[in-house]
Amino acid sequence: MIKNFIKYQSLGNNFVVYDWYAQPENYIQKIIHDASWRAFVIEICNRNTGVGADGVLILKRFEQDEIPEMLIFNADGTQAESCLNGLRCVTHYLVTEYNFPAKFSIKLGKRMILCEIEQDTQDILITNNVGPINYEGIKTVTIFEGTFQGHVASIGNPHFIIFEKIELPWLQQFGALLESHEAFPNKSNIEFVWEESHARYHVLVYERGCGITQACSSGAAAIVGTLLHLNKIEINQKIELIMLGGSVIGWADQNKNVFLTAGADMIFTGTLS
Numbered sequence: 001m002i003k004n005f006i007k008y009q010s011l012g013n014n015f016v017v018y019d020w021y022a023q024p025e026n027y028i029q030k031i032i033h034d035a036s037w038r039a040f041v042i043e044i045c046n047r048n049t050g051v052g053a054d055g056v057l058i059l060k061r062f063e064q065d066e067i068p069e070m071l072i073f074n075a076d077g078t079q080a081e082s083c084l085n086g087l088r089c090v091t092h093y094l095v096t097e098y099n100f101p102a103k104f105s106i107k108l109g110k111r112m113i114l115c116e117i118e119q120d121t122q123d124i125l126i127t128n129n130v131g132p133i134n135y136e137g138i139k140t141v142t143i144f145e146g147t148f149q150g151h152v153a154s155i156g157n158p159h160f161i162i163f164e165k166i167e168l169p170w171l172q173q174f175g176a177l178l179e180s181h182e183a184f185p186n187k188s189n190i191e192f193v194w195e196e197s198h199a200r201y202h203v204l205v206y207e208r209g210c211g212i213t214q215a216c217s218s219g220a221a222a223i224v225g226t227l228l229h230l231n232k233i234e235i236n237q238k239i240e241l242i243m244l245g246g247s248v249i250g251w252a253d254q255n256k257n258v259f260l261t262a263g264a265d266m267i268f269t270g271t272l273s
Contacts, residue, residue: 005044005051005272006093006268007051008057008264010217010263010265011214012213012215012243013083013085013216014053014267015085016044016057017056019059020060021068023060038077041073041077042075044272054207055209057086057090058070058073059090062107067112070106074208074210081110082155082157084217088126092266093266094106095117095124113130115128116128127260128261131258132255132256132258133256137152139160141160143174143178145174148164150162153225154222155221155258157218158186158188159223160189160190161191161193161226165192171204171206172212176211179208190205191204199239199240203219204243207219215248216243220248224251224258225256233251235253239251248261248262249261
């Protein structure tokens with residue numbers, strides 16, 4: 001059963017997905033708690049010798065209910081609390097393969113995320129209500145390349161948001177120093193953000209446990225929530241966040257719930273040898 005997988009992508013983030021929705025809980029727990037599981041995740045995510053992915057996603061049932069739940073494992077084998085690009089992929093899969101309705105919820109970590117589908121003849125757009133972010137304040141971090149003041153926020157996983165423009169080669173060289181800085185005992189996702197024009201922002205991401213990635217939608221949610229907290233955007237104002245892998249539309253309502261809209265695609269299905 002572990003051999004059969006689906007390859008998915010959203011905003012350039014790509015994942016190996018295991019559909020274990022019909023499998024019993026003890027089957028799943030036995031696999032993911034086996035001593036070899038972390039090495040397996042690392043190998044299957046390897047782009048030279050494996051399938052190649054930013055992480056592994058497991059679709060399962062939440063306990064005995066029909067409610068779907070998604071588990072996330074980063075490319076380094078560590079388990080993550082949140083991955084909204086991955087959630088979008090699993091949402092797409094549930095709609096196309098299990099005929100889920102246009103509105104349903106998926107359990108992600110400690111949150112229930114509402115998923116709404118808009119479908120035309122060619123595309124499926126997915127809007128997720130990810131709830132409010134937890135804004136934790138400003139932190140200053142120093143590495144030998146400079147001192148950075150950023151905003152700490154959580155959307156189930158940690159983010160450090162720096163409103164500065166940088167170039168990708170710089171982040172490729174020094175991003176790991178910020179991600180694993182002693183100021184972040186459990187490491188952190190790092191987002192550099194700058195405004196291109198009204199309601200359009202560029203984002204470069206160094207993702208915890210993955211490195212440079214094409215996009216990070218939990219980071220996008222954290223950015224939207226932080227901009228609202230700082231009164232940089234208005235309630236229900238839609239903004240475009242432009243990442244390497246594409247754009248996501250985000251906004252926040254009067255209750256500070258953050259919404260994100262983007263698409264997802266199945267790339268291929270496969271069987272491991």
